[in-house]
Amino acid sequence: MTDDGERLLLIVEDDEAFARTLKRSFERRDYRVVAVASHEELVELLASHNPAFAVVDLKLGRASGLTCVQTLHAHDPEMQIVVLTGFASIATAVEAVKLGASHYLAKPSNTDDIEAAFGRTEGDTEVPVDGRQTSIKTLEWEHIHQTLVDTDFNISEAARRLGMHRRTLARKLEKRQVR
Known part of the structure; x- marks a missing residue:
């Protein structure tokens, strides 16, 4: 294994344009930046x-980026891992942190946001706990x-578990892209 020094950054993102922009930034x-688009390439x-x-990225095509988080954390528990997603949910944030992510950011997040997340290694007890009410949607x-x-x-299995038709779930997903 090569010694890549402390400034090697890995981007796991299937959107080539976004990965390229983030890499240049x-x-x-x-x-020093390397990028991959799948779990297989990551391994x-x-x-x-x-x-x-x-x-x-939380969503890599039809795959979950959480698998990549788990692999990265197993490879090096000290690695600073930031998960990006187009729609942040409490459930995926919790899972990402359990699997080894340092932080979880909603898109759009820029390089400043991501780099700041790398620098935050401790929790913040001053975060307000009386946030906005969560809507039914x-x-x-x-x-x-x-x-x-x-x-x-798996869309079909998820629809079955949710008790809805697969096409209904597909329409809901089209309205709110999982990225």
Whole structure:
């Protein structure tokens, strides 16, 4: 395994344009950056690289980025892992942290947000606990999203568990992209 130093950043993102933009932005900040688009590519890369930082998209095509988080944490428990998602849910945030993520950020997040998350290694007891009320739509979406995670993003099985028709679930997912 090569010694990649403390500034090697791994991006796990299947959106090529977003990965390229993020890569260039971090390279301007003197990170060495490598990018992969799948769990399979990640496993190959870890055979020869030892990144100190990782940015993982929660949704990689039809796969879950949570598998990548678990693999990265098993590879190096000290790695700073930030999970990005287009729709943040409590369920996936909890799972990401349980699996080894340092932080969980909702898209759009920029390089400043991600780099700040790498620097935050302790919890913040000053975070307000009296946030906004959760709407019924948000609760429904979090339940759907957790069911998708539980079924490894299998739409048919998730629809069965949710007691709805597969096409109904597909329409709901089209309205709120899981990224």
